[in-house]
Amino acid sequence: MSSFNTIGLIGRLASANTQYSINRLVNFLSKRKVKLLLDEETSTVLPGEGYPVASRVELAKKCDLIIVVGGDGSLLSAARAFAGHPVNILGINRGRLGFLTDISPDEIETKVSEVLDGKYQTEERFLLNSEVMRDGEALSEGLALNDVVIHPGKFIRMIEFELYINNEFVYRQRSDGLIISSPTGSTAYALSGGGPIMHPNLDAIALVPLYPHTLSSRPIVVAGSSVIRLIVSEQNNLNPLVTCDGQSQTMTQPGDEVIITKSEKALTLIHPEGHNFYETCRTKLGWASDTGNT
Template identity: 85%
Template sequence: MTAFKTIGLIGRLASTSTQYSISRLVSFLSKQQVEILLDDETSSVLPDGGYEIASRNELALRCDLIIVVGGDGSLLSAARAFAGHNVHILGINRGRLGFLTDISPEEIEYKVGEVLDGKYLKEERFLLDCRLLRDDTELSSGLALNDVVIHPGKFIRMIEFELYIDDEFVYRQRSDGLIISSPTGSTAYALSGGGPIMHPNLDAMALVPLYPHTLSSRPIVVRGSSIVRLIVSEDNNLNPLVTCDGQSQTMSQPGDEVIITKSEKSLSLIHPEGHNFYETCRSKLGWASHTGNP
C-alpha cells in the first residue's frame, strides 16, 4: 500500500539529463501501484508510453503527489500552479544548487520508494502575494514562493521609491531595487544581495536593498503578516519592473504602488526522511562540516 495513489510528473525538457531522469522515474513508478499522469509538455519525452496526459489544472485536482524533475526554477513554477491545492510536491534535482529539489538523480528509485512507503517529512511553505496598483486600480497580481523584486530591468540605473510597512513610513531609497523575500527565498537571490538566511519555518519576510546609494541601508526582517508597500517615486525617468520568482514580470510607472503580503495559499513540500535544513546549507553553501562533539 503506497502513501500516494495518483502521481503527476513535471520536468524541464530543455535538459537531456532531465529527460533521462523522467524516463527512469516512469520506469520505476510503473512497477508501483500508482496512477501516473504527465503534464502536456512532459509527455513529449515519452510519446509512446501510453500514459494519460493532463493539464496542470487537472493535475492539481486529481493528484495527491506531484514530482518535479529539474532545478529550483522548475519547482518555483510548479509551486505557483499548485499552491492552495491538496497536493504534495517532491523535487528531484537536475539543476545546479537545488535547495528545493533535494533528491539526487542517483537516488531516484530508493528515495522515491521511501516516500511512497510513507517515509517522508512534510513542510508547509507560504507564498507572497504581489499587487500593482495605479490610482487605486489593480493592474496586475502575482504569486511568488521565493521573492518579489523591484528593479530597473536591463538598464543599469538607480530607481527611487518609498517604503511603508503596515502603513508606517520606513524610508525613501535610491538603489538598484529591493528584494522582498520569503524564508524559502532567503537562500536564493536575497542571499546574493547580502540578505539573511532564514529557517523555512519562520513566519517572516526579509527586505533586502540592491546596491543602495547609502551604506546605512541594511536588510530588514519583518513579521510574515506585515503589509509591505512601495510607492514608485514620481522622480523616476524609467519604468521599474516588478518580478515574481524571476519568472513573471510587470512594468510599473512613476506613482504606482506595489503591495506585498503573505498569501493565503501555501505549498505542501515534502522531503525524504532525514532531510535537514542545516545539512542542506552545509552541502550547498560549502559550510565547514562538524569534526567532533559540541
C-alpha cells in the same frame, strides 16, 4: 501499497539529463503500479508511451503528489500552479544548487520508494502575493515562493521608491532595487544580495536592498503578517519592473504602488526521512562540516 493515490509528473524539457531522469522515474513508477499523470509539456519527451496527460489545472485537482524533475526554477513554477491545493510536492534535482529539489538523480529509486512507502517528512511553505496598483485599481497580481523584486530591468540605473510597512513610513531609497523574500527565498537571490538566511519555519519576510545609495541601508526582517507597500517615485525616468520568482513580471510607472503580503495559499513540500535544513546549507553553501568535536 503507495501512500499516494495519483502521482503527477513534471519535468524541465531543456535538459537531456532531465529527460533521462524522467524516463527512469516513469519506468520505476510503472513497476510500483501507481496511477501516473503526465504534465502536458512533459509528455512530449515520452511520445507513444500511452500515459494519461493532464494540464496543471487538472493535475491540481486529481493528484495528491506531484514529482518535479529539474532545478529549483522548475519547482518554483510548479509551486505557483499548485499552491493552495491539497497536493504534495517532491523535487528531484536536475539543476545546479537544488535547495528545493533535494533528491539526487542517483537516488531516484531508493528515495522515491521510501516516500511511496510513507517514509517522508512534510513541510509547509508560504508564498508572497504581489499586487501592482495604478490610480487605485489593480494592474496585475502575482504569486512568489521565493521573492518579489522591484528592479530597473535591463537598464543599469538606480530607481527611487518609498517603502511603507503596515502604513508606517520606513524610508525613501535610491538603489538598484529591493528584494522582498520569504524564508524559502532567503537562500536564493536575497542571499546573493547580502540578506539573512531564514529557517523555512519562520513566519517572517526579509527586505534586502540592492546596492543602495547609502552605506547605512541594511536588510530588514519583518513579521510575516506585515503589509509591505512600495510607491514608485515620480522622480524615476524609467519604468521599474516587478518580478515574481524571476519568472513573471509587470512594468510599473511613476506613481504606481506595489503591495506585497503573505498569501493565503500555502505549499506542502515532501522531503525524504532525515532531511535537515542545516545539513542542506552545509552541503549547498559549502559550510564547514566539522561538528566541533576535538
